[in-house]
Amino acid sequence: MFKKVLVANRGEIALRVICACKELGIKTVAVFSEADRNSLHVSFADEAVCIGPAKSAESYLKVPSVISAAEITNADAIHPGYGFLSENAYFAEVCEACHIKFIGPPPNVIRLMGDKARALAVMSKAGLPVLPGSSGIVPSVEAANEIAGSIGYPVIIKASAGGGGRGMRIVRSREELGTAFATAQHEADLAFGVADVYIERYVERPRHIEFQVMGDNFGKVIHFGERECSIQRRHQKLLEESPSTAISDAIRHEMGAKVESALSSIGYANAGTVEFLMDEARNFYFMEMNTRIQVEHPVTEMVTGVDLVKLQILIAGGSRLHFDDHLKPRGHAIECRINAEDPFTHIPSPGRVASFNVPGGIGVRVDTAAHTECTISPHYDSLIAKLIVHANSRPEAIRKMERSLEMFVIEGIKTTIPLHQRIMRDADFAAGRFDTRFMERYAE
Ligand code: MV4
Secondary structure, three states, X not given: OOOEEEXXXXXXXXXXXXXXXXXXXXXXXXXXXXXXXXXXXXXXXXXXEEEEOOOHHHOOXXXXXXXHHHHHHOOOEEEOOOOOOOOOHHXXXXXXXXXXXXXXXXXXXXXXXXXXXXXXXXXXXXXXXOOOEOOOOOOOHHHHHHHHHXXXXXXXXXXXXXXXXXXXXXXXXXXXXXXXXXXXXXXXXXXXXXXXXXXXXXXXXXXXXXXXXXXXXXXXXXXXXXEEOOOEEOOEEOEEEEOOOOOOHHHHHHHHHHHHHHHHHOOOOXXXXXXXXXXXXXXXXXXXXXXXXXXXXXXXXXXXXXOHHHXXXXXXXXXXXXXXXXXXXXXXEEEEEEEOEOOOOOOEOOEEOOEEEOOOOOOEEXXXXXXXXXXXXXXXXXXXXXXXXXXXXXXXXXXXXXXXXXXXXXXXXXXXXXXXXXXXOOHHHHOOOOOOOHHHHHOO
């Protein structure tokens, strides 16, 4: 096993990885920017290296600085967390070249999944259901016209280098297609430096359901069930839960088996998430794959009882997956993302946290690196805590979340706590009646 792991991240996820290392008896190295000198991930790591100024591009995103920190401290592996360098295939290659284990999938798999059009084609061939579409990049407006005509309107144009909702265009008629195609290509080029786009049938009111997977380096891939992520706003998830109210044991079993076989056929290893759209008839369509541990991984941990971050480290160190074929989810877990922002305008609210009091009790988990008197920096994303509850049933989990939100006291900055309190009291949410447009009702 590794002797020392460098954690190439900050905030709650850096602390989460440090916790996993401590439990495995592995030493840790934190890296930090000048803005994060007094952060908890720095205090709790065995060693810490300053890698640059506050700006991410000059610190957490800077490959030579992170690699140098690993070399200097003699770390034998790097855990990238989520965001920053976690899905950078080049970074994973540099780690490999420097004989530092990258705790994640192989670089070629990261690169494949980063190319959304290619990922779709490969996953379709590997047996996952996909929407009718261009099956690859659309070279011209003439080709776009022909494809859209044969799929039928509405269609959606997506940037192949995109993901997470950036660079998409919905097209409702033939008349709109020419302009939409040109605009989509232009926006893709501006945002990602690659103009490639693809087309698929547009699903009006989808749910976003994703499967957690883990693969070892011996060809075995296991799924850990699904997460329901439809409660989001502007492509930012607000709340996630597992299991989804829209999935039966039979469907989970069927989709899980498809996901496992598709991923083992491409040599997938380590943690990953396969995202699906579900339409109103409850058909699944593969959308994209994330090749990292995700923000919302704790809901899966709570219902499966598996520490996914420890498992990532063990697998990267050469361990085999040795689970019985079917992990059955136990009870119900919900996660609320507590962001430092105005709950109703979505404007960031960085600053000094005057007081910070976390809820506790049975089935209540708080993943955070915040504390009383800490400062939320405007330089990074606004997530300050994840509040996760686990109970025997969904109604009990909702009640537990309500009381935990009430007992979560954060003063000095605005947070999304009041927004989550409204969702917990929503009759449609309680009934499991929602899709990705659920939050539009709170728009005013
Ligand atoms: C779609 C779609 C409807 N039809 N694709 C948004 C994020 C990006 N990964 C893909 N997205 C969507 N793709 C087709 N063919 C609707 C969305 C979408 C969405 C998806 C998941 C979660 C929230 C969403 C919010 C708006 C649109």
